[in-house]
Amino acid sequence: MLLKKAIETYxxxxxxxxxxxxxxRxxxxxxxxxxxxxxxEHNGAVYLDDIELKDLEGYLTRQKEKGSSAKTRSRQVSILRSFYAFLFKRDLVEKDISQKLESISYQEKERTHLTPEEMETLIENIDHPLVKTATITMANTGLRISELCKLTLNDVDFKKNLIQVRLECYHKSAVPNCKEMR
Structure with missing residues (x-):
């Protein structure tokens, strides 16, 4: 099977x-x-059987040369392993060469958050009313930007102080109305 077709299947x-x-995505x-x-590297379309460990390692080396961080490359290794595990389970490859890839370690940065005082200062300095409202809403609810952008007035129950958050769904029959309370 061609690599491109295998990616589509995955x-x-x-x-x-x-x-x-x-x-x-x-x-x-x-x-x-x-x-x-x-x-x-192979000068044309590539079949799964033609890919070797050195190809995967070469890709990761190129990513490092292009400036990808260790955390990004670690994620790339994870994606390659997941992809090859799928291919191996489906008998599309004879062996899972991704298991021979070395893990890439990195120092996890501690997340920093704004203090309540910093948040208040930030909000006070926002001039645009829509941006100010969006910032206040996200700060007080924990909504992500993508969730906030999908929010409608019908999703807000002012009497019960509830917001209905819309989730992405691929099978609407599995999740009625493609909504879930958070």
Whole structure:
């Protein structure tokens, strides 16, 4: 099977498993970059059987040379392992060469958050009323920007102080109205 076709099959599998759109987009972007790299190295379309460990290592080395952080490359290794595990389970490859990739360690940065005083200062200095309202809403609810952008007045119950958050769904029958309370 051609690498490009295998990537399409894998992304379809992720959709069927109801992975988020962002996960599918990220995996697709990464695997397509891998495909482009390997096709350039092999001067044309590549079959799965033609890919060797040195191709995957070469891709990761190129990413490092382009300035990808250790955390990003660690994620790339994880995506490659997930992809190859899928291929191996489906008997599309004879062996899972990704297991021989060395893990990439990195120092996890501690997340920093604004103090209540800093948040108050930030909000006071926002002039645009819509941006100010959005910032206050996210600060007080924990909503993500993408969730806030999908919010409508029908999703807000002012009497019960509840907000209904819309989730991304691929199979609407599995999640009625594609909504969930948070």
């Amino acid at each position: 992304l379809d599998y992720l959709k069927a498993k109801e992975r988020s759109k962002e996960t599918i 990220g995996y697709g972007q990464e695997l397509n970059a891998l495909s482009l790299f390997i096709e350039q």
